[in-house]
Structure formats: structure tokens, C-alpha cells
Amino acid sequence: MDLNTITEVVRRPLDRPGAEWREGDAWLAGGTWLFSAEQPGLRRLIDLTALRWDPLVPSETGLEIGATCTIRDLYAFAPPGEWLAGPLLAESCEAFLSSFKVWNSATVGGNICMSLPAGPMITLTVALEARYELWAPDGSTRTVDALDFVTGDHRNVLTPGEILRRIEIPARALRKRIAHRRFSLTRLGRSTVFLIGTQTPGTSDLLLTVTAGTARPVRIAFDTMPDAGTLQQSIDVIPADVWFADPNGTPGHRRHLTKHFAEEIRRELMGGGAA
Template identity: 80%
Template sequence: MDLNTITEVIRRPSERPGADWREGDAWLAGGTWLYSVEQPDLRRLVDLTALPWEPLVPTDDGLEIGATCTVRDLYAFPRPERWTAGILFRKSCEAFLSSFKVWNAATVGGNICMSLPAGPMITLTVALEARYELWAPDGSVRFVDALDFVTGDHRNVLAPGEILRRVTVPERALRGRTAHRRFTLTRLGRSTVFLVGTQRPGGNDLLLTITAGTTRPVRIAFDSLPDARTLRGSVDAVPADVWFDDPNGTPDHRRHLARHFAEEIRRELTAGDLA
């Protein structure tokens, strides 16, 4: 779509692009959503892809994912064998309702900052207990737990001009065990619910992440694997106004699916623990 209100595109922003921020600006990364709908309030685009941000940087502490890392690059990342939870990288990329053309342009940071319930990069990073590094226009930096970033449908904690710089996934989470379930109305459709269960290496705990079916990510934690009744009660305790309602599913339908898949995840991780 042509954005006929745009009067300027900043192709080579400064290394700290927030310093040049002004009202009417938008950060441009992949642009797959930005160019898909009218943007009447925008006057300038600031192109972040020109900045030398490394897409994927393994470290002793885990993995750093640059905000401009594309879905294609994340999908193709050759993760170390010890990162057993890295299977979620591909599974989350496959949850995109998009073509390979979009994969080549869409970015991890863009999907997170869109903050839509079905954003699979939100699912991935919350499930793996990631932390986001945010840059403010005044040059300050703050860090936010992935769980706390999205506050509702298309809403998050970003202040005007603030930018997501990188996502840091801890080593301990990457070495954990995982089980996941996802439901769509059609084979390649938008996620109705997307659940991920994780366990620390050698542990008997359960960290259950519920997304897509809720307006914001929900995390339910247990020090040890719960029984079926306890797990169901925890899912039922999610506030009624948190369940999402759109053509892909009613809140009641999504709650029902979450109960069902949470139990499947519990059984899968329990069986793995006994193996």
C-alpha cells in the first residue's frame, strides 16, 4: 500500500536513532504490517535495517536476538545441540500466517512490538523467559521481562520514541525441556491458542505459557508437575477479560482449548520425566 502522508524516509539513522525521534515518526524494520494498512498520522519513516545490528549472537549466557533479525534468519539458525528448547524457534516461525516473502522481511522485533495476541515471537520469547532491551529517545536504556511487555491487544509498555533493541534468551531456558500445542481453524490459519510448557534441565517443574487465546501472555508456574485438577484450576483462574474474542474463537472456546492442551502438555512432560 502507498503511504501518501509520508514526506521523508530516513535511510541512514544515527547509531542511537531515538535521538532523532519526533511526533509523526515510525520505526521501519520489515514493514510487513506498516505497509499493509493506512497510516494517516505518520509523516516520516526511520529505517532501522541500515543499522549494523547483528541478527543472532550466541554467548556464554544464552542468545541475543537483534530486533531487526528476520523470521527467515531465526528459522535457519543452526542452534547448538545442547539448546534443546531451540526447537521452539522453528515451531514459532511456522506459526506465522505468512508467505516466504514475508519471512524474508518480517522481523522478530516488529512482531513483538505489534503486540497482537497471535504474535508467535511473543510466544517464543515469553516461553523462554527472555528479556527485552529498550532504548529511549533520551539515550537511557531499560530492560523488561518479555512477560511484562505486552499489556493487551496491540498494546505494550513502549513509550513514544522508545525502541526495542534486542532480545536476550537465557542459557538455562534454552537447555530446558519443552512441549507445545497450537490450534488453528485452518491448516495455515492464525493461531486460536498457542501453549508452551517448559521445564528446567533435570527439573520437575512446569512453566506454562498461554498466548494467542489471550489478549496478553499468561504464565502459570509450578515448582513441581501438578495433577490434572490443579492445572485445570489454574487455567480456569485466568481472568475472564483476558481471553481474546475474534472470528478465530470465542473466549469460552479458547479457554476450553487451553484446558485440553495444558493437560496434554502436562502428560507429555510427565512421561518424559519417567522415561
């Protein structure tokens, strides 16, 4: 879509681009959502791709993902064999409601900052206990837990002009065993629910991440594997106003699916059938 209110595009921003921020600006990375709808309040775009941030930096401490890393690059990444949770990277990319053309442009950071309930990069990074590095216009930096970033449907903790710079996933989370379930009304449709369970090798703990069916991510942690009743009760206490409603499902439908798939994940990890 043509954005007919835009009067300027900053093609070569500063290394700390927040210093250039002013009212009416928008950060431009993939632009797959930005150019899909009218943006009457915008006057200027600041192109972050010109900064050429490293898309993926694996190390002994984990994986750093640059905010402008494309979905295509994340999907093509081959994680080390000891990262048992590595397959989640590609599987979360496949949860997008998009074509390969969108994959070539859409970015990990853009999907997170859109903060939609069905955002698969949110699911991925919350499940893998990531932290986000945020840059403010005044030059300050802060780090937030991925779980705390999204606060509701299309809402997050970013302040005006603040930017997501990188996502840091710890190696300890990447080494965990995994089990996941996702449901959509059509094979390539938007997620109605997306759940991921992780377990530390050699233990019986369980970290369950619930997304898509809720307006914000929900994380449920157990030091030891719960029985079926305890797990169901932990889902029952999720506040009613957290469950999400749209054409893909009612809150009641999503709660039912979440309880069903959570039990499947519990059984899979308890039985050793997961990665």
C-alpha cells in the same frame, strides 16, 4: 500500499536513532504491517535496517536476537545440541500467518512490537523467559521481562519514540525440555491458542505459557508437576477479560482448548516424551 502522507525517509539514522524521534515518525524495519494499512498520522520513516544490528549472537550465556533479525534468519539458525528448547525457534516461525515473501522481510522485533495476541515471537520469547532491551529517545536504556511487555491486544509498554533493540534469551531456558500445542482453524491460519510448557532437566517443575487465546501472555509456574485438577484450576483463575475474542474463536472456545492442551503438555513432560 502507498503511504501518501510520508514526506521523508531517514535512510542513515544515528547509532542511537531515538535522538531523531519526533511526532509523526515511525520506525521502519520489515514494514510488512506498516505498508499493509493506511497510516494517516505518519510523516516520516526512520529505517532501522541501515544500522545493521547483528541478527543472532549465540554465546555461553544464551542467545541475543537483534530486533531487526528477520524471520527467515531465525528460522535458518541451527541452535547448539544442548539447547533442548532450540527447535522452538523454527516451530514458532512456522506459526506465522504469512508467506515466504513476508518471512524475508518481517522481523522478530516487529512481530513483538505489534503486540497481537497471536504473535508467535511473543509466545516464543515469553516461554523462554527472555528480556527485552528498550532504548528511549533521551538516550536511556531499560530492560523488561518479555512477560510484562505486552499489556493487551495491540498494546505494550513502549513509550513514544522508544525502540526495542534486542531480545536476550538465557541459556538456562534454552536448555529446558519442551512441549507445545497450537490450534488454528486452518492449517496455515492464525493461532487460536498457542501453549508452550518447559521443564528444567532433572526436576519436575513446569512453566506453562498461554498465548493467542489471551489478549496478553499468561505464565503459570509450578515448582513440582501439578496433578490434572490443580492445573485446570490454575487456568480457571485467568480473569475473564483476559480471554480474547475474534473470528478465530470465542473466549469460551479458547479456554476449553487451553485446558485440553495444557493437560496434554503436562502428561508429555511428566512422561518424559518431550525434547
